[in-house]
Amino acid sequence: MAHGNPSPSAAKLNSPVSLADIEYFSSTGAQVVSSNSPLDAKYNVDYFGKYFGDSEVILFPSSTEQVSKILAYCNKNAISVVTQGGNSGVAGGAIAQRGEIILNMRDMNKVRELDIISGVVIAEGGCILEDLDNHVREHGYIMPVDLGAKKKCMIGGNVSTSAGGLRYLRYGSMHGTVLGLEVVLPDGRILDALFTLKKDASGYDIKQLFIGAEGTLGVVTAVAVALAPKPKYAQIAVLGLKDFAKIQRAFVLARQNLGEIVSAFEFWEKRCNEIVVEHEIYPSPLNESHEFYVLIETRGSFARHDIEKMDMFLDCLRENELIDEERVFRNAEEMEQTWLFRAQMATAHGKCGCMHVYDFSLPSKYQHELLVAVKNHLQDAGLYGVEDAQVKDVTIFGHIGDDNIHLQVIAQEFGGTVEEAMDPWVYKWVGGHGGSVAAEHGLGAYKGQFLKHSKTPVVIETMKSLKQLLDPNNIMNPGKHISRA
Amino acid sequence: MAHGNPSPSAAKLNSPVSLADIEYFSSTGAQVVSSNSPLDAKYNVDYFGKYFGDSEVILFPSSTEQVSKILAYCNKNAISVVTQGGNSGVAGGAIAQRGEIILNMRDMNKVRELDIISGVVIAEGGCILEDLDNHVREHGYIMPVDLGAKKKCMIGGNVSTSAGGLRYLRYGSMHGTVLGLEVVLPDGRILDALFTLKKDASGYDIKQLFIGAEGTLGVVTAVAVALAPKPKYAQIAVLGLKDFAKIQRAFVLARQNLGEIVSAFEFWEKRCNEIVVEHEIYPSPLNESHEFYVLIETRGSFARHDIEKMDMFLDCLRENELIDEERVFRNAEEMEQTWLFRAQMATAHGKCGCMHVYDFSLPSKYQHELLVAVKNHLQDAGLYGVEDAQVKDVTIFGHIGDDNIHLQVIAQEFGGTVEEAMDPWVYKWVGGHGGSVAAEHGLGAYKGQFLKHSKTPVVIETMKSLKQLLDPNNIMNPGKHISRA
Numbered sequence: 001m002a003h004g005n006p007s008p009s010a011a012k013l014n015s016p017v018s019l020a021d022i023e024y025f026s027s028t029g030a031q032v033v034s035s036n037s038p039l040d041a042k043y044n045v046d047y048f049g050k051y052f053g054d055s056e057v058i059l060f061p062s063s064t065e066q067v068s069k070i071l072a073y074c075n076k077n078a079i080s081v082v083t084q085g086g087n088s089g090v091a092g093g094a095i096a097q098r099g100e101i102i103l104n105m106r107d108m109n110k111v112r113e114l115d116i117i118s119g120v121v122i123a124e125g126g127c128i129l130e131d132l133d134n135h136v137r138e139h140g141y142i143m144p145v146d147l148g149a150k151k152k153c154m155i156g157g158n159v160s161t162s163a164g165g166l167r168y169l170r171y172g173s174m175h176g177t178v179l180g181l182e183v184v185l186p187d188g189r190i191l192d193a194l195f196t197l198k199k200d201a202s203g204y205d206i207k208q209l210f211i212g213a214e215g216t217l218g219v220v221t222a223v224a225v226a227l228a229p230k231p232k233y234a235q236i237a238v239l240g241l242k243d244f245a246k247i248q249r250a251f252v253l254a255r256q257n258l259g260e261i262v263s264a265f266e267f268w269e270k271r272c273n274e275i276v277v278e279h280e281i282y283p284s285p286l287n288e289s290h291e292f293y294v295l296i297e298t299r300g301s302f303a304r305h306d307i308e309k310m311d312m313f314l315d316c317l318r319e320n321e322l323i324d325e326e327r328v329f330r331n332a333e334e335m336e337q338t339w340l341f342r343a344q345m346a347t348a349h350g351k352c353g354c355m356h357v358y359d360f361s362l363p364s365k366y367q368h369e370l371l372v373a374v375k376n377h378l379q380d381a382g383l384y385g386v387e388d389a390q391v392k393d394v395t396i397f398g399h400i401g402d403d404n405i406h407l408q409v410i411a412q413e414f415g416g417t418v419e420e421a422m423d424p425w426v427y428k429w430v431g432g433h434g435g436s437v438a439a440e441h442g443l444g445a446y447k448g449q450f451l452k453h454s455k456t457p458v459v460i461e462t463m464k465s466l467k468q469l470l471d472p473n474n475i476m477n478p479g480k481h482i483s484r485a
Numbered sequence: 486m487a488h489g490n491p492s493p494s495a496a497k498l499n500s501p502v503s504l505a506d507i508e509y510f511s512s513t514g515a516q517v518v519s520s521n522s523p524l525d526a527k528y529n530v531d532y533f534g535k536y537f538g539d540s541e542v543i544l545f546p547s548s549t550e551q552v553s554k555i556l557a558y559c560n561k562n563a564i565s566v567v568t569q570g571g572n573s574g575v576a577g578g579a580i581a582q583r584g585e586i587i588l589n590m591r592d593m594n595k596v597r598e599l600d601i602i603s604g605v606v607i608a609e610g611g612c613i614l615e616d617l618d619n620h621v622r623e624h625g626y627i628m629p630v631d632l633g634a635k636k637k638c639m640i641g642g643n644v645s646t647s648a649g650g651l652r653y654l655r656y657g658s659m660h661g662t663v664l665g666l667e668v669v670l671p672d673g674r675i676l677d678a679l680f681t682l683k684k685d686a687s688g689y690d691i692k693q694l695f696i697g698a699e700g701t702l703g704v705v706t707a708v709a710v711a712l713a714p715k716p717k718y719a720q721i722a723v724l725g726l727k728d729f730a731k732i733q734r735a736f737v738l739a740r741q742n743l744g745e746i747v748s749a750f751e752f753w754e755k756r757c758n759e760i761v762v763e764h765e766i767y768p769s770p771l772n773e774s775h776e777f778y779v780l781i782e783t784r785g786s787f788a789r790h791d792i793e794k795m796d797m798f799l800d801c802l803r804e805n806e807l808i809d810e811e812r813v814f815r816n817a818e819e820m821e822q823t824w825l826f827r828a829q830m831a832t833a834h835g836k837c838g839c840m841h842v843y844d845f846s847l848p849s850k851y852q853h854e855l856l857v858a859v860k861n862h863l864q865d866a867g868l869y870g871v872e873d874a875q876v877k878d879v880t881i882f883g884h885i886g887d888d889n890i891h892l893q894v895i896a897q898e899f900g901g902t903v904e905e906a907m908d909p910w911v912y913k914w915v916g917g918h919g920g921s922v923a924a925e926h927g928l929g930a931y932k933g934q935f936l937k938h939s940k941t942p943v944v945i946e947t948m949k950s951l952k953q954l955l956d957p958n959n960i961m962n963p964g965k966h967i968s969r970a
Binding site: 115117118161162163164168172173175176177185189190191192193195196197198199200201202203204205206208209211212213217229231232248252255256257258259260261299300301302305308309361362363364365399401402403404434435436437438439440441442443447448451454455456458459460462463465466467469470481482485 | 600602603646647648649653657658660661662670674675676677678680681682683684685686687688689690691693694696697698702714716717733737740741742743744745746784785786787790793794846847848849850884886887888889919920921922923924925926927928932933936939940941943944945947948950951952954955966967970
């Protein structure tokens with residue numbers, strides 16, 4: 001089964017787009033591209049080539065007013081809309097699988113305001129994360145969210161998927177760092193909740209609903225973010241360890257010894273390291289081969305203090321016989337190379353074969369157990385560990401301390417027997433061990449059906465009632481997200 | 486006008502409570518106290534004696550199931566409910582002004598779970614904040630929220646008012662630190678969103694709606710909170726400064742020099758200091774008298790580093806001629822005394838007279854301007870600065886960096902000419918300067934009417950539609966919060 005095809009129940013519900021519709025869209029001032037065949041693949045295929053769309057119309061609005069006019073019209077005329085940012089998602093959430101029109105946010109890329117005293121930026125939804133980060137760095141700040149996809153992803157998409165990323169441990173969730181949003185509601189009304197104040201307890205915090213809504217409740221046209229101060233000093237240590245339990249002990253020691261300066265604590269296993277070395281241009285950060293690798297980054301305000309803390313921490317790890325090798329990187333170029341190595345991990349897996357990627361939250365005590373369980377399960381199904389097996393690799397890497405783990409099953413094809421063996425088995429396993437079926441990639445086009453394994457019926461009913469309230473005509477990203485729950 | 490009286494439009498809408506109702510409530514297992522006259526003042530008067538209730542029935546449930554049965558019954562029989570925690574609120578949100586029954590959470594005070602690896606606590610809504618903090622401290626953690634009212638307030642009330650408090654600057658908002666909630670919805674259904682995972686992007690984050698809802702959408706029966714590690718070392722500096730601009734410069738320098746260890750940055754002005762000295766048992770933390778005072782706290786993982794950072798920071802303040810006096814407190818008892826001095830500020834004001842208290846968010850550049858504007862305005866009205874004036878004192882104190890300021894107008898009576906002169910004038914002034922009419926005390930019984938000065942009609946309409954969706958019979962805290970907007 002190709003993933004480009006939506007489920008049978010997800011037949012086209014929206015009206016076909018007519019010439020009159022196109023004329024109207026053009027009259028708003030938005031750039032309109034339409035054809036009689038599906039658009040360029042860059043708009044109709046997701047990042048890993050798993051989800052395919054068939055949209056023939058794409059709009060590039062350049063103002064909130066244009067988005068407002070477009071949605072009001074679509075709502076009145078039952079035209080479905082998929083909002084698309086950098087199209088770097090891996091769950092199919094921004095792919096138009098039912099011939100919806102695509103609202104691409106590329107041209108809404110202005111920084112509207114940067115308050116350098118309070119450290120708050122107001123940026124339009126189409127600003128690329130890395131561009132924004134570079135901009136605020138010039139004024140002594142950084143964006144609190146940082147992702148492998150930062151060169152491509154847009155802040156509106158980050159908000160819409162409640163992106164977590166690499167430094168969640170330090171800077172926390174978007175529910176805490178996003179101070180305000182401007183959202184065009186499905187009926188075209190502009191919800192100006194673009195507040196910039198840190199504290200505000202006046203009424204329901206409605207902007208929160210759009211964080212993680214994956215474009216099903218409206219279009220995020222602008223975002224106000226509380227920035228973090230640019231650190232004066234950063235350093236990285238990469239560790240080689242023998243087993244997963246040692247990672248957990250190292251994490252507890254890091255919180256005790258490195259305290260408030262820890263800014264990332266990533267881990268990956270042996271095979272992940274090999275896959276990046278095989279498929280990307282970056283050499284391994286360590287000399288030897290290890291069962292597990294950990295990357296710890298600190299960011300602080302005083303180099304000498306930070307160096308002393310890191311040295312003491314590494315002494316402590318050695319004394320406790322937790323590590324077999326370590327390297328510390330304090331030079332900017334080396335640190336960048338090391339982060340690139342980590343950032344290329346997902347992409348490198350994608351080059352190995354057809355990657356079934358799973359993004360779970362799971363209490364850390366069960367994280368390694370999941371890997372073992374999946375391997376055993378696939379082996380029992382005759383799909384792994386035998387000659388010419390359908391599954392070539394099963395790997396995990398993730399963010400310790402965020403409860404977030406990425407599981408990759410690299411197969412010879414998408415869908416098929418591997419998907420049948422894995423789904424819903426793995427979602428049930430995760431739900432049954434206190435996990436969530438989507439940690440930071442979102443539910444997208446496919447995973448909504450598994451939500452019941454980690455959320456109760458009352459929670460799902462309440463979510464559905466909110467969708468019904470805000471998008472009664474179901475024009476925004478229909479058939480995705482909780483619609484499948 | 487006494488504040489105990491709701492506005493004319495807020496006549497009793499709920500059914501009177503019958504003997505049969507009382508019998509049903511008792512049958513749920515909840516403790517029931519009822520009489521033919523208003524209950525003890527501790528349940529019917531707010532913290533500063535400004536809002537009065539007339540409830541004759543109070544229920545003390547001890548389980549979520551009991552709350553569920555009670556609400557299902559009330560919803561069916563149109564009985565209105567006010568949920569009450571420690572009754573330490575100052576906006577009247579927990580006062581039953583229309584003869585509603587009170588659901589007091591006192592007996593739901595169990596800690597259900599504490600995961601000492603991940604640092605997450607699950608506590609029932611009636612747990613007193615200080616008790617919870619003491620409990621988690623034994624295991625190496627602290628509660629991220631900390632308030633002057635911590636001996637009295639309950640975690641369910643903290644969530645329901647989106648409490649900010651003293652260390653917001655370091656640990657952030659409840660929208661970031663609350664991982665999950667268990668809420669009984671107005672129809673009695675139990676919304677089990679008691680998640681404990683740090684990252685979770687699977688569907689709408691519906692728990693967020695109840696943070697700051699002030700009991701209008703359901704009853705918060707349990708809370709999962711991401712704890713902060715207990716700091717190994719803390720220190721406090723109190724500074725005396727000549728003007729407000731110097732406070733702002735000191736704050737920027739603190740972020741640069743103390744960086745990640747700053748945990749609080751409070752300010753107050755001369756008159757606040759005098760009022761605490763006059764009305765409480767604590768002496769001034771500084772020897773001289775100053776126009777402004779600042780309290781800076783650091784919390785870190787390494788004493789020697791933290792002390793060095795603080796000393797360098799104070800050198801820097803002196804070099805820049807920002808301060809006239811400073812004292813550093815590093816002894817536990819002295820630090821506690823200093824915090825108590827700050828924590829008693831609101832209470833001390835309450836002892837001076839009838840305190841009209843305003844809790845605003847305001848960009849810091851306008852904070853001092855507000856004080857000047859209020860004094861001038863009251864003077865122009867003949868209410869301040871003349872002999873035997875109706876207004877005795879006008880003061881501000883607040884949390885720098887959170888945009889949060891508390892304005893006190895101490896009058897000879899509540900309501901009356903002072904209220905007429907201040908309202909809505911001051912709310913318009915704040916809204917017109919980019920502020921919010923409620924930062925951390927909530928809208929409560931009175932301030933909803935001013936929400937329009939800081940929120941747009943679409944935002945208010947959306948809030949109202951959420952209330953209508955979740956509480957169609959309007960039984961939860963009717964006539965408060967956004968109902969007055």
